[in-house]
Amino acid sequence: MKSAVIVFPGSNRERDMLSALEKITGQKPLAVWHAETELPKVDLVVLPGGFSYGDYLRTGAIAARAPIMADVKRKAEAGVHIMGVCNGFQMLCEAGLLPGILMRNNNLKFVCRHVKLETVNAKTAFTNQFKQGEVWRCPVAHGDGNYFTDADTLARLEGDNRVVFRYAEGTNPNGSLNDIAGIINSQGNVMGLMPHPENEIEDLNGGTEGRALFESLLEAVA
């Protein structure tokens, strides 16, 4: 599986993502600078975590309008898999590739800890190696993860099984609607989540339960 990670000024999880992708896919991913206008031919594009542009205006708002994003949108329409983690999820929402927005955590605190995630839909390209309803451990690190959208959109997301991950066992760290931690687009190729599966792939770091997400993508694009 060929993959690319887009690097924005202020990204800080791109190395973790590059390292996780290389370890699990066995292929070195490409790092693409945000000022580029065309992506290489890849199976997966990742928007990494961090604080792109210092979170100016709104989190992910400036990055979502960076030069490379026009091609990210074209690739999304063409069916390429796109994943946004944390700040990347915020960018996908700001870019209109996913509905809703990530607001300030309801307790106004930056949260950096492990949570429990339930895989609500294990039939996506990003989750096929999880068991349906499986609860797994994953770290979060964000100040703006409080997923919000209007009632109609929320009903549609739930009705169409597009909530992929939910905070489980009372670990919702930010007050997100319906405990939403990750959602997918209607075509099933663009997914965003607040937690950091790329930081849960080695026992040294506390666990390997995040590997299933990358293994799912391997399975899906193979």
Place this chain on the structure above:
Amino acid sequence: MLKNGVLDPQGKAIEGALGTLGFPNVASVRQGKFFEVELDEKDAAIARATIDDISKKLLANTVIENYTIEIDEK
């Protein structure tokens, strides 16, 4: 609002994004903050003085920021 001459990195970042989006006639952008404060006060002069005090003590840092006050009656 930041005073003239004080660097506004957020405004500059927004200005850059507007250039990317294709608004060639945007000359510059500066970002400020907007607060709505409800007062339980009928006297407009006292209301203005109170908000001025609030602005100086908390909302604005007058080293780098200017502020303006508008009073609306409800």
